Amino acid sequence: MSRAAVPGLPSRHPIGEQLPAVYADDDFAQRFTAGLDTVLAPVFATLDNLAAYLDPRVTPADFLAWLASWVGAADDPRRPVELRREAVVRAVELHRWRGTGRGLVEGLRLALGVHAEVTGDGGAVWSSTPGADLPPPSTTGPVVRVWPGREARVDPDRVHAIVRAMCPVHTVCRVEILPGPPADEGR
Secondary structure (H helix, E strand, O other): OOOOOOOOOOOOOOHHHHOOHHHOOOHHHHHHHHHHHHHHHHHHHHHHOHHHHOOOOOOOHHHHHHHHHHHOOOOOOOOOHHHHHHHHHOHHHHHHOOOOHHHHHHHHHHHHOOEEEEEOOOOOOOOOOOOOOOOOOOOOOOEEEEEOOOOOOOOHHHHHHHHHHHOOOOOOOEEEEOOOOOOOOOO
């Protein structure tokens, strides 16, 4: 898509009509300003529609990467445009959930179109009894189960990269890639 000069695009604000009356019948002035109108028409069209350029739901596809950079969203041009738009719309919300199971599940869904669940929290242990022994620390950490969603195949390398990027640094997450939904999904 190009926002350069568009042949035949009329200007909503023709310069020739805004000149003083003495130039209204001047053929040269009218032709000269018509040439400027051709150059300025795309600029006026862009400014008139600026709100649409800043709304990720309707912006031209080539602007999505630019908008994603504003809100700190990762933009992958290989993904379908609808998912890229949703990722930009929901970027601020996902930043709020970063490092949580919910954020990881949503991040995987938006990035890869897969379904996921996180079991285990990898969090701290505590006791309500003063002086009691602490429970033994978990050796496994959280388990991230991923299965196909929109596409029939799950890319393990991309899943592992996203999990590494979105899990807290102190937590070791184990990833399981399943052929379909877990058997106990109907909880």
